Amino acid sequence: MATREKPTLDPAVARAVIDPASYAAWDPLLDIFDRLREEMPVAWAESQDDHVHPPFWLVTRYDDVMRMSKDNATFLNNPHTVVFSLTEGIEFAKKMTGGSEHLVASLVTFDGATHMKYRKLTQEWFMPKNLRTVEEEIRGIAHAAVDRLLEGGNEADFVKAVSAPYPLHVVMQIMGVPEEDEPRMLMLTQQLFGGQDDDLNQSGIKDLPPEAITQLVAGAVADFEAYFAKLTAERRANPTADVASTIANAVIDGEPLNDRDMMGYYIILAAAGHDTTSASTAGAMLALARDPEQWARVKSDRSLLPGIVEEAIRWTTPVQHFMRTAAEDTEVGGQAIAKGDWLMMNYVAANHDPAHFENPRKFDAARSPNRHLAFGAGAHQCLGLHLARLEMRILFETLLDRIESVELAGEPARSKSTFVGGLKALPLRFTAA
Template identity: 90%
Template sequence: MATMDRPTLDRETAREVVDPASYAAWDPLLDTFDRLREENPVAWIEPGEEYAHPPFWLVTRYDDVMRMSKDNATFLNNPHTVVFSLTEGIEFAKAMTGGSEHLVASLVTFDGPIHMKYRKLTQEWFMPKNLRSVEDEIREIATAAVDRLLAEGEEVDFVKAVSAPYPLHVVMQIMGVPEEDEPRMLMLTQQLFGGQDDDLNQSGIKNLPPEAITQLVAGAVADFEAYFAKLTAERRANPTGDVASTIANAVIDGEPLNDRDMMGYYIILAAAGHDTTSASTAGAMLALAQDPEQWAKVKADRSLLGGIVEEAIRWTTPVQHFMRTAAEDTEVGGQQIAKGDWLMMNYVAANHDPAVFDNPRKFDAARSPNRHLAFGAGAHQCLGLHLARLEMRILFETLLDRIDSVELAGEPKRAKSTFVGGLKTLPLRLKAS
């Protein structure tokens, strides 16, 4: 199919979809997605002068994204990268890996049948039944986080004080990484995944020339490998109940995991386990700070907390997209898709589709059903969704026990990021109980 036959977006709209700054200016972006769902729900995006990238299809309707998410035979996670990347980033990954567009090989990048074999290694660990065994430990971490929050006084940045460090600490404890190594893990993930927001990316990667960035990322990969090789050796000699022990001693088709796959497993758990929950936690707190009546209601009736957690995850949509590659000629939303085409499943657009969610921009804790796509769907649905919900519930139980009222103390700001997004600052005024 010739490119000229494809419904191609105008330059300005195409730039908005791929520009990290667009995702910090939330309402204008949602306006754009509203228009595209009506006029051009499956649209072709060509690279522009400012952003050089392979062309791709943007998919904005909930039903289309849900169908693609569940059809893992037609819409593949390989060979092209599963996260939107500029051409220079793709070429960099290929240079680093010897040809793969994926800098890290992980559950996120595997297709069936190998994907399910790897997923099953830790799937049981992240089920609600098993997570009950770490609930007390998570509650201790939440209590310590709220202690630190209240010690800062009445005015705080909730992101910096709680929603960023709390989930990182939880996932590192679950993985078996000692607390003193957490700053190192955070820095390494920033170096590897090169956050797009200057305020959040403290690794200095933005200010470096390309050859220095190559050296920095290569160093981070080597550092990760060395760290987790040591942890693996320790867990093989003395297995414990943590996730690191499960990965270190895992066997696929009679063989232990190779070094690249094992490192990918560790990295995806380390990286995916904190930024996403941090974003939805801050989103829930923003919604409650904007609605004192809702805070008072849930403080009096904790049965409402489940709805608040679920709606915060939809309303925030921390993972803003994933990419897929068409395995064969197919169609999406009535649009013909050619074999090999790259497609963006935009979860922000899908989770704000008024055909599925009444008044989608409104935070509605009573929304039911709430079949959002923030965790994906089908075989690649987020492995840690039960953990994320548990972390948020425990933290908010602790906050509600100890805080009488909360209100905004300034203008919240969102991160500039096309992939994982959410608030980067949330200034609050708190009154302790």
Template identity: 85%
Template sequence: MASAAKPRLDPPTAYEVISPESYAGWDPLLDTFDRLRDESPVAWVEDPEGRHPPFWLVSRYDDVMRVSKDNATFLNNPQTVVFSLTEGIEFAKNLTGGSPHMVASLVTFDAPIHMKYRKLTQEWFMPKNLRTLEDEIRELAQKTVDRLIEAGPEADFCKLVSQPYPLHVVMQILGVPEEDEPRMLMLTQQMFGGQDEDLNQSGMKDLPPEAITQLVAGAVKDFEAYFAGLTAEKRANPTDDVASTIANATVDGEPLNDRDMMGYYIIVAAAGHDTTSASTAGAMLALAQDPEQWDKVKADRSLLPGIVEEAIRWTSPVQHFMRTAAEDTELGGQHIAKGDWLMINYVAANHDPAQFGNPRKFDASRSPSRHLAFGAGAHQCLGLHLARLEMRILFETLLDRVESVELAGEPKRAKSTFVGGLKTLPLRIAAA
């Protein structure tokens, strides 16, 4: 039977799980998740001042997996899929004419429309097709490592490698010219880094919520303007790339409407590189902290897939998604009412000791590692095979050309509740 009384988080803990600063701090937040999984794995979070809608925090692996896979009971669309303050939700509704989603995309669609849109580009991101791109990706990896070595012996890995490299790859697949990549990086950082003064392009600490919302809205508008021009070009002169597929796609016999089309571009362009960037930096941090592991994988490349997979779990770049209950149900012993909002927290789930022994340890030998960093079920990340391929090729190149690596300063994480990871990773490298 579900319990009658909702287990409510105390105000300091409730603030901690939604605070961008908490995710930058990391270890104290993991301590909190450890406590919550034991005491209140499904807990009610409510702000007495109404600054955000109330929601259920889901922190246990098994519960997060269940919500992720049960797309009939737990919907993406009715409320925003990313935690937002009430002010931001109202801003989005005013901007879009009623939708809480500033961007309409695969992430915000439910069945049956979700699968129809997903199928438009799904083949593009399957291993069979990605194999045809390996040579191009390897060339990009070589150029990226060239820049790192030229900048050495001390360099910021995030700035020189983990930020630009996945961006190069996804823009090449999308069909965006190389000269436009800096603009794409800036807009992505404005969308996902709005809470961090080093990433949101404002240079300002502690931006008020309304300024962050306007920054994100401005980035969306700039994305849409750019992709409107790209659409016209790809319709007039289609080429063999994802942008041409999207520009000329039809669903149920009709071309995509402008909002859905722009959302499709944005989700591929933005989500397609920011998350891989975070995992790539996480893998390098782990190897820089453990010279023995670096030497082992340098000698035995069969260990590399394990390092890639563990880095994705360990960093959990997409830190949460929100879902809305379609009907009354029960989760973790709690009664969930129809219309309730839930946060499925991937950081908490991927550090659940019931699923991962000693979860804070970077252990490349975990097998199997059924982590949730790519989600699960129908909404599992479209680009998961691409992310793994990019990381494998980059680290093969690094291991060939770098003899040793160590930290040259204190790494810093981004202040972000949604997409997170390292924003700086100072390294000292010795070229092979």
């Protein structure tokens, strides 16, 4: 029987869960999630300080997050925002959009039949059969990335040299964005997902107040929209075989996509297809740099590589949460949830649940099964999961071919972000093969 009492988070814990800096510290955050899974797996979080936000339920157990992910009728991506936001950010989005809490309308924000109609527009593009047609092109991009890594001698920041530019170049090539425009796309992506971290948002302003972060993100969205409006016009006049042409000329229910939905589609593919894979790639490299024996094993036995890729995705968990809204009175983990309640599915907590992952903080390339939640589950499972795995496999095949050994050359650093996160710096020392 579901309990009606609200188990409420301690103010300090509630603050830590939404604090971008907590996700940069990592191990202390995992300690918090370990305690909550045992003592308060579905917990009510309320505003405690000047960081005012709507109250929400924090869900930390794997089983509960998996069930919610698959039940898209009960747990909606609308009408409330699918990414945790402070109240002033939500109000800003509503002002910018004429009432919607979603600054960007995209696959991530649609429910039910609408979501499936939009998903099917590009779904075939990202299936393994079609991706095989671009595999050699991706391999060439991987070799160019390793060339850059080796050009600087035997030390480099792997994030700046490889894991940030490589997946960006891949997804931009697939979309049809010219290479000379990629630096602009990188900057805008980092402003969208790195707005809470001064090293990533490229604002030059430390300790940005929430309203400045919101305006930074809104500016990035506007810049994205201006860029892709021009690209749409070009692809409608002269369509090609790229994803941009598919979106520009797409029809839903007999009508072309409206501007807001079309721009949202571009933005979600451009942004989500880059930062997430970058984080997982850097996570895999960190694990291998810390374990020379594992590097040597996979160098001689490439059959181990898929396990390393999958474990890196779980271990890193680049998309750290999504929010859902209860469509009706329901329950999660024995806790009564009211219609309209806002819930945070915390993937970091779920992917470190010892009930499903033995010794979850250990990077275990042989982990099997490894049914993690880093790509989500159900109807909203990541559209680009096959591309992400392919990109990582090809890159590490190239790295293992061309690098003999690798080790840390300094302290890695994680980004400050509650939404998409991972390493922002990974100093390495290596020897070429």
